Amino acid sequence: MILQKEKIIIIGGGILGLSIARKFLKEGFKKITILEKEKDIANHQSSRNSGVMHAGLYYPPNSLKAKLSREGILLMKDYCNQNSIKWEECGKVVVATSQNELERLDSLFNNGKINQLIGIKKLTAKEVNLIEPYVESKAGIHVPEESIVSYKEVARKYKEEIIAFGGRILCSSKVVNINHHNEYKELVLQNGDKLCGDIIISTAGLYSDKISKILGIDIEKKQILPFRGEYYCLKPDYEYLVKSLIYPVPNPKLPFLGVHFTKMINGGVEAGPNAILALAREGYKWSDINLNELYESISYIGLQRFILKYPLISAGEIIRSLSKNIFLKSLQKLIPDIKSEMIYRGPSGIRAQLMNQKGDLEQDFDIRIKGNFISILNAPSPAATSSLSIADYVVRSLIS
Ligand SMILES: Cc1cc2nc3c(=O)[nH]c(=O)nc-3n(C[C@H](O)[C@H](O)[C@H](O)COP(=O)(O)OP(=O)(O)OC[C@H]3O[C@@H](n4cnc5c(N)ncnc54)[C@H](O)[C@@H]3O)c2cc1C
Structure with missing residues (x-):
């Protein structure tokens, strides 16, 4: 006390x-x-984030994240209303783009139900297109509560x-x-x-x-590991391709949500973020290097075990960061019409992510x-x- x-x-x-x-x-x-x-x-x-108010779709029931995101989104909306902060309840669709994601989409939906998300609904591919006309999917989930704001x-x-x-x-x-x-x-x-x-x-x-x-x-x-998330932006002429928030079904092994499209509250559409180890805790570009911090990260047994567990994911993220075309391919899984000339490199942010010695990313x-x-x-x-x-x-x- x-x-x-x-x-x-x-x-x-x-x-x-x-x-x-x-x-x-x-x-x-x-x-x-x-x-x-x-x-x-x-x-x-x-x-330096996506500016999304998350409703609690992903988090295990009874976790702190589930409890505090449910309470948090309601408090945040009230706070914005009381303080004249611009926000918009644009809703989100999570879409399965291949047959083998359908089972995970279902369990995500069930999780959302258990976490008592309001108005959450399963969508057929056609229903997805009523909300997001340019998305190609097998099926989706609509999360109408999710909103955007500038944190x-x-x-x-x-x-x-x-x-x-x-x-x-x-x-x-x-x-x-x-x-x-x-x-x-x-x-x-x-x-x-x-x-x-x-x-x-x-x-x-x-x-x-x-x-x-x-x-x-x-x-x-x-230890905290700094995972940089890089974004691309849609050029203004192509922003019509995205109406709200479009997310893939996340990889259950990682606490990151996968590159997604986010309508921003102050205008514009961002696509990202990826997740790569930053070379400094506050290293927002490849050229930002802090040798002490980099040594601390790569000599950490947890990170070494993580890389051994997920060699393809780790290497793939580096390649995706360096190659616009590979990044583009991830985006085209959601919206096939997106072309290289429609996007340009945008900002980046760094996630402070706790890892244990076994190489697990702490989820809660x-x-x-x-x-x-x-x-x-x-x-x-x-x-x-x-x-x-x-x-x-x-x-x-x-x-x-
Ligand atoms: C790419 C990305 C996308 C995200 N998207 C979302 C989203 O859409 N929705 C959502 O809810 N969350 C999102 N997040 C997460 C969210 O941004 C963070 O969880 C949240 O901002 C954490 O706030 P914080 O105050 O703990 O950290 P920070 O904002 O990092 O603040 C920590 C502060 O501590 C200061 N500090 C550090 N060391 C010292 C010291 N020794 N002495 C004095 N000061 C010190 C730093 O300078 C910093 O200002 C995202 C994060 C990232 C990186």
Whole structure:
């Protein structure tokens, strides 16, 4: 049980750090500080994503992801309405493009039913085409609740509220260490400054494993692996090919959803993301290399086992990243009419994905509490959708 007079420090000013700070302030806590290493908030995963509000189709029933995405999508829609943030309930179709995907499409549908998605419906190929005329499929699922938004804009609104409630956001403040004193903890910043706190919460995204270790939280030799997701964009003349969100049936072995088409809330259509190991935790291009971080990734036994388990997938992703034609072929599985001249290279984002030593990608959210330290260790998609419900979950766990 924590008291409102206690000093809370949050490491990381992405959408999760901001939503947790906002929630504490709304609960009457006064002394909240966010430390963010960049010059501004939400510069990494929180502004480099697909902008989809996920309804909970994919996640195992009773998992944290299932629970918090269901709660999260409803909270996010309400929040956008109350704060005049533009969003659109455009719906999503998930389509099987070959006979052997039909069984997996069925089990995905059943999962969606168990997770109580509203209005979810099986579609014949003809019905898919009533929603997405240019898709070629064997069958599909319609998920009408799914929506689009700019999470950068949501994060900016959280920031405005935090400042209005009297919270502090210190940018250019990279945490590098902690001094443990009996009565309080002292965070050490890269510039030499020190900050005391009673409760320390890590929402450090791509560095969540490192900050957890600094805080003394046991993460069982798990490690964050940075998986870059690259997008192509449809040229404006061809945006008519995509009306909403078009997803393939995902590979059940991976937590990534497969390259898909996403209508963006501020205009445009993106196609992607793929999933390749980034050569730096914040390496958004092939030329962004951090030798220390790269060595840490490739010497990690979990990654080596992952590559041995999935050699074809791993090699295939690299080839797809380097070759526009191969990327195009993945897109043509969904929309055969797409041609090379219709797309151009777009932005990229990097997923902070927790992996264990066996080479498994951790699928669920991983939120750890040890005394006065809390670590959001694994918060990949749909953590942006779930940012408000994750904040409720963390704050409830601490004050109850
Ligand atoms: C390509 C891609 C597509 C996605 N699509 C979707 C989607 O459609 N829908 C959805 O719900 N989710 C999606 N996600 C997931 C979603 O974007 C993330 O789950 C969410 O943004 C995580 O937020 P965060 O605050 O934990 O991380 P981040 O936004 O990465 O924030 C972490 C912050 O911590 C800071 N930090 C790190 N180390 C330190 C330190 N030592 N000191 C101070 N600050 C530090 C960083 O600078 C950063 O600002 C996607 C992610 C990616 C990469």
